[in-house]
Amino acid sequence: MTEVRNWAGNHRYGATAIRRPATLDQVREVVASAAHVHALGSRHSFNDGADSAGVLISLENLAPDIVVDSRAATVSVSGGTTYGVLAEALNRQGFALHNLASLPHISVAGAIATATHGSGNRNGNLATAVRALQLVTSGGDLLTVSRADTPDFAGMVVGLGALGVVTRVTLDIQPAFEVRQDVFDNLPWARVLERFDEVSASAYSVSLFTDWRGDTVGQAWLKSRTDAGARFEGRPEFFGGTAATSDRHPLPGVSAENCTKQLGVPGPWSDRLAHFRMGFTPSSGDELQSEYLLPGEHAVAAIEVMRDLAGQISPLLQVSEIRTVAADDLWLSPNYGRAGIGLHLTWKPEAEAVQNLLPLIEARLAPFAARPHWGKLFHAEAATLAPLYEKLPDFRALAARLDPEWKFRNDFLDRTVFGV
Ligand SMILES: Cc1cc2nc3c(=O)[nH]c(=O)nc-3n(C[C@H](O)[C@H](O)[C@H](O)COP(=O)(O)OP(=O)(O)OC[C@H]3O[C@@H](n4cnc5c(N)ncnc54)[C@H](O)[C@@H]3O)c2cc1C
Missing domain, CATH: 3.30.465.10 (Uridine Diphospho-n-acetylenolpyruvylglucosamine Reductase; domain 3)
Structure with a gap:
């Protein structure tokens, strides 16, 4: 197979071929005839989760049929x-x-x-x-x-x-629905941590961008629905941060051209809920990512841990984002049974140094039962992850039932889910 890599370029797929069927019947044929096969999406994951020892199957040639x-x-x-x-x-x-x-x-x-x-x-x-x-x-x-x-x-x-x-x-x-996006600069950490729940409840979607250093959070992005009952009035100040006077990119010094419109200008949900615009490179384009999701009650303590690790993290970091996610009942969801925060890290593309640092971050976040994002870089393997996912045995049984020949299994799944 000619060399195919993920979006970030840090993983080269080891599969023997990529098939791009154009009909459902062709998808069925490819799967039925393969000894090993795995679905490939748009290749935006940062690990080998979408790889296979056999063939990859991409659905990009199937019509959207919405x-x-x-x-x-x-x-x-x-x-x-x-x-x-x-x-x-x-x-x-x-x-x-x-x-x-x-x-x-x-x-x-x-x-x-x-x-x-x-x-x-x-x-x-x-x-x-x-x-x-x-x-x-x-x-x-x-x-x-x-x-x-x-x-x-x-x-x-x-x-x-x-x-x-x-x-x-x-x-x-x-x-x-319509959404307005307001960005605030330089929120004092003391104010944010004192009233973290209030900060994260301030809009339909709140993101905090930080490099963990210093006394202030770099940016707060508030996405507010403008429909009845959810109105957010523009304000010059937000928990000590000042309203941005021009569109921002989460990364300091990077043009905001590839970001969705801010400055409180209402627009369709489809143009505001993502940070980055279709047709433009998202984020920095030259990066790696990790993320850890943990229960809301540990938010402040976990943030303090990350700030404490700033000396090790910041030299490798482009920016971090703190978000909140509601609880769900999906067995392998990092938010299974618990609402909480996501501590995301956009790393410089220094794979080895990042991989070497992840065990320390994971050890320090372990007391908070942090679960890694499945699509990003993490160090933990099945033995560590199993106690964090009470439904993992059921998932393994489900996989054994639907895939008795282990066609869809790959190194990532063996390492992180099945514990082979
Ligand atoms: C710049 C950037 C920003 C990001 N921002 C966010 C963010 O805001 N929030 C967040 O949570 N994550 C974010 N991510 C991570 C990204 O959303 C996930 O890694 C996501 O899974 C990527 O989807 P994909 O279509 O590229 O799938 P791939 O990376 O190609 O595959 C991911 C997994 O999905 C499986 N899969 C793909 N297609 C199918 C299919 N048809 N059937 C069955 N399984 C399938 C693959 O086998 C693999 O296990 C970001 C990534 C990048 C590069």
Whole structure:
């Protein structure tokens, strides 16, 4: 296979071939005839989670086939469709998703497979919107499962590609809404930590950007719905931070051109809930990422740990983001059974130094039962992760049932989920 790498370039896929079927029947044939196969999304994960010892199967050539059912308040879409394409189509028809990640470039099936999330105390991760899935299982058979009718559905959504190739996804939708985005600079840590719950509850979605050094949080991004009951009035000050007077990029000194509009200008949800715009490079483009999700009651103590580690973290860091995510019941979701915060790190592209630092960060966050983001870099393996996921034995049993020949298993799954 010619060299194919993930978006960040830090992982070179070891698979023997990439297949890009254009029809559902071709997807079924590829899966049925392969000894080892794994689904590949838009390649935005930072680890080997989407790799295979056999073939990779990408759904990018399948038509999005976006079908809105306004009575059921759902949209169904081909799994390889990006959130950017889906969001625009939905908005045009007067509908919205509850949230987006920081970037719209990722595929729907790839994002839900790793429990990708945005921010907001009341917003579950993107996988929580999944109402039904269509999967091609290891024999090439079609399996349709739904929240309403399938007993193990909660185990199937954040599936890490271990259960089959997700060819269609049905998501909850709601009427389209408008969002305004306001950014504030330099919030004193003391004020933020004293009233962290109030800070994170201040808007529909709140993100804090920091390098952990010094006495202030670099930026706070507030995304506020402008529909009734959720109005956010612009203000010059926010917990000691001052309102930005021009659009900001989370990374100091980087042009805000690739960011969604700020300065309190209302706009469609599809143009505001992500930080980065479709058609532009998200984030810095030359980076690695890690993230740890932990229960809300430990938010302040965990932030203090990260600030304490600033001397080790900051030399390798571009920026960190603190977000909140609501609790859910999806077995492998880092927010299974608990609402909490995500401590995200955008690293400089120094893979070895970052990998060497992760064990220290994970050890210091271990008392807070921190669970790593499945799509980013982390050090922990199955023995460490198993006690953090009470439904992991059930997930292993589900995978054994749906994939008895271990077709979808890969090194990542063996290392982090199955403990081989
Ligand atoms: C710049 C940048 C910003 C990011 N921002 C955020 C953020 O705001 N929030 C957040 O939570 N994460 C974020 N991420 C991480 C990213 O959202 C996740 O890694 C996500 O899983 C990537 O989706 P993908 O489509 O690229 O899937 P891939 O990385 O290609 O694959 C990820 C996993 O999904 C599985 N998969 C893909 N397609 C299918 C399918 N059809 N059926 C079954 N399984 C499938 C793969 O097998 C693999 O296990 C960011 C990443 C980047 C590069």
